[in-house]
Amino acid sequence: PPLIALLSGGTSAGKEEAAAALAALSFDDDNEVTIVKVGGLVPLIALLESGTPTAKREAAVTIKHLAINNENKVAIAQQAGALDTLIALLSSGTPDAKEEAAGALRNLSVKDQNRAAIMAAGAPAPLIELLGSGTPGAKEKAAAALKKLAINAQNQIAIAKAGGLPPLIALLSGGTPVAIEEAAGALANLSFDDDNEIAIAQASGLAPLIALLGTGTRVAKEMAAATIKHLAINDENKVGITAAGGLQPLISLLATGSPLAIEEAAGALANLSINDDNEEAIAKAGGLPPLIALLSNGTQAAREEAAAALRNLSINQENKVSIVELGGLPPLIALLDSGTPHAREEAAGTLANLAVNDDNEVAIVKAGGLPPLIALLGSNIRQANDEAAAALKNLALLDDNKAAIAQAGGLAPLVALLDSGSADAKIEAEAALKTLSRSADVKQQLHQLGWVPAP
Structure with a gap:
């Protein structure tokens, strides 16, 4: 309390000393709580507005530390004038004070409910200005604050409209490692x-993001791969990322990156592979072996992304052959049993694509693919039902497989899917049954099950 009283009632020098003392004390977790409980916020905020340059800086340091505490994040944001004075300091303070104010806003923006208030108080413009004109530390903290604010969908649009993309992209090449x-x-x-997917590419963001995949810190590689994954949803960016040399560093990251970087790189390749030219280019760049390896040794998310990438790549005729030759069938079939629901769906979809090949129709059955595919027909994973039925439909084109599917118990669940499946599953199941019924023996078994071909 004496220190807090000095913030309001002391001389200018006394206020500076009291604010500096509180800044030092606020490094302690317990003190973060105590300073707020004993009424420290109001005089600290007043000092941000009316204090000497030194006092403003020390008050901003203190508030930055106090805002580490979750309860304080709410209390500070709700305190009258707190956000306005911090944001004003981003423009009017000394270089050090600007950095500390940006750090305080970064900590406050961790709390979801604070983000709208910080945006409404006008934070984007001065934070964006700091990206170019601030101290190295201010650039780091301003970028961190914008990162937190950009979690909210509305803020993503507002930050871009405020001109945030070019200076963030510039920082990828010219900032400190943290920045x-x-x-x-x-x-x-x-x-x-x-819209930002397009705008980031148009603002020349692809080249520095791709460069980071190879030269960045662990975190920078993770974030660059995540950004490229999102950008690759856009059709033009699918072409642009490949043209800018993005495939090779993404593929390299599958083997050398952190678990998160591997997940994001695999996701980027999954999105990029929804393009005919990229299907071929990814395979030629050596993407198939590490993607296949991920099916067995990746995290759950990496397995999902790798299976999704292979599903897209397996549309290509040459890739259908290569994936099998490179040993893709055993891990794909294993994933039908052991994967997450999404991984099972993607693995079944990959096998459905691979089965549109005479040699693969034989290989999938020999590798033990029928039992898990048939089991998926009765699972509660709706989209996996669709893909399993499609895979069996394609496998049933081979005469030997018709009998094998029947012997493996595939007829009854296909018939059941006509009643219980989704619209797509019903279409695939009906097509599979019609193909299977070209065998006289199987047709007889289907009649015993009550199946009559749809007109």
Whole structure:
């Protein structure tokens, strides 16, 4: 209390000393709580507005530390004048004070409910200005604040409209390692917006993001790969990322990156592979072996992304052959049993594509693919039902497989799917049954099950 009283009633020098003392004390977790409980916020906020330059800086340091505490995040944002004075300091303070104010806003923006208030109080413009004109530390903290604010969908649009993309992209090449990480993280969040997917590429964001995949810190690689994954949803960017040399560093990251970087790189390749030319280019760049390896040794998310990439790549005729030759069948079939629901769906979809090949129709059955595919027909994973039925439909084109599917117990669940499946599953199941019924023996078994071909 005496220190807090000095913030209001002391001389200018006394206020500076009291604010500096509180800044030092606020490093302690317990003191973060105590300073707020004993009424420290109101005089600290007043000092941000009316204190000497030194006092403003020390008050901003203190508030930055106090805002680490979750309860304080709410209390500070709700305190009258707190956000306005912090945001004003971004423009009017000394270089050090601007950095501390940006750090306080970064900490406050961790709380979801604070983000709208910070945006409404006008934070984007001065934070964006700091990306170019601030101290190295201010650039780091401003980028971190924008990264947090960009978690909210509405803010993604507002930050881009305020001119945030070019300076964030510039920071990817010219910032400190921390600033680069934060800028890449901000772009990763901003790139969730469809318009920003286009705008980031148009603002020359592809080249520095791709460069980070190879030269960045662990976090920078993760964030760059995440951004590229989002950007690759856009059809033009699918072409642009490949043309800018993005495939090779993404593929390299599958083997050398952190678990998160591997997940994001695999996701980027999954999105890029929804393009005819990229289907071929990814395979030629050596993408198939590491993607196949991920099916067995990746995290759950990496397995999902790798299976999704292979599903898209397996549309290509040459890739159908290569995936099998490179040993893709055993891990894909294993994933039908052991994967997450999404991984099972993607693995079944990949096998459905691979089965549109005479040699693969034989290989999938020999590798033990029928039992898990048939089991998926009765699962509660709706889209996996569709893909399993499609795979069996394609496998049934081979005469030997017709009998094998029947012997493996595939007829009854296909018939059942006509009643219980989704619209797509019913279509695939009906087509599979019609193909299977070309065998006289199987046709007789189907009649015993009550199946009559749809007209």
